[in-house]
Amino acid sequence: MKLTYYWIFTTRPQSFLSPRECAYSVLRLRRLRLWEFTSRDGRKIVVRHAMPEDARHMHDGFCAVVEEGKWLPTLTPNGTISDWISWIHRARTSRNVLLVAEIDEQYVGHLSLQPEEWDASQHVASLGLIVMKGYRGIGVGRSLMHVAEEVAIENEFEKIILSTFSSNEKARRLYESLGYELVGIRRRHFKMFGAYVDEALYEKHLSPEMGSH
Ligand SMILES: CC(C)(COP(=O)(O)OP(=O)(O)OC[C@H]1O[C@@H](n2cnc3c(N)ncnc32)[C@H](O)[C@@H]1OP(=O)(O)O)[C@@H](O)C(=O)NCCC(=O)NCCS
Numbered sequence: 575m576k577l578t579y580y581w582i583f584t585t586r587p588q589s590f591l592s593p594r595e596c597a598y599s600v601l602r603l604r605r606l607r608l609w610e611f612t613s614r615d616g617r618k619i620v621v622r623h624a625m626p627e628d629a630r631h632m633h634d635g636f637c638a639v640v641e642e643g644k645w646l647p648t649l650t651p652n653g654t655i656s657d658w659i660s661w662i663h664r665a666r667t668s669r670n671v672l673l674v675a676e677i678d679e680q681y682v683g684h685l686s687l688q689p690e691e692w693d694a695s696q697h698v699a700s701l702g703l704i705v706m707k708g709y710r711g712i713g714v715g716r717s718l719m720h721v722a723e724e725v726a727i728e729n730e731f732e733k734i735i736l737s738t739f740s741s742n743e744k745a746r747r748l749y750e751s752l753g754y755e756l757v758g759i760r761r762r763h764f765k766m767f768g769a770y771v772d773e774a775l776y777e778k779h780l781s782p783e784m785g786s787h
Pocket residue numbers: 639645646703704705706709710711712713714715716717737738739742743744745747748751
């Protein structure tokens with residue numbers, strides 16, 4: 575079951591705010607929202623927008639998944655905690671989205687949405703997702719994906735794209751179960767520790783009428 579609520583409300587009635595202040599407070603409220611889900615083992619999964627205090631967990635979490643050497647095309651842990659703090663700040667003032675998931679108030683994974691680089695592709699968000707080893711298979715990834723779609727629509731994205739190693743069956747099953755369409759395979763796109771890996775490309779149109787070409 576999903577429950578969405580705000581944990582801080584503005585104390586000033588919206589009618590007393592200028593349009594710019596209104597837009598800012600709506601954005602602020604959106605960033606303070608929490609979503610709750612129940613994990614397969616009965617625990618509460620909380621999904622929320624990332625805050626600067628999450629930077630260290632996100633950095634360490636990303637490095638831990640890179641170190642597994644199986645799931646991401648990054649070969650060695652990179653970036654610094656400061657990079658993550660900058661990204662979180664950017665996400666609070668732009669259409670970038672960074673969501674974290676927590677169980678028992680512990681960071682267990684995160685998801686990013688970034689506008690595509692081209693001017694003409696600003697309606698397209700590129701999605702990245704990791705869940706910490708030890709918390710996989712209990713619904714964390716699915717919870718983050720559900721919230722991502724809701725937030726993407728709010729941020730005026732019309733399509734989400736993502737890619738994964740074609741050998742990553744868990745990820746592919748998750749994306750396909752949520753209606754992501756396989757739109758191509760890039761053969762031998764990555765070389766992971768000497769072995770070629772194909773890349774599976776997925777996309778989902780967020781407004782139903784855009785689904786057909
Ligand atoms: C792929 C990943 C994000 C999925 O997140 P997750 O929290 O483990 O997935 P969920 O528990 O929400 O499961 C969602 C679906 O994934 C699939 N799945 C999850 N665990 C699975 C497993 N052990 N075997 C097969 N399918 C599995 C199922 O389709 C599942 O659907 P269900 O909930 O109806 O059973 C996560 O396993 C992960 O971070 N892996 C390492 C990093 C990675 O691969 N990131 C994605 C790169 S594109």
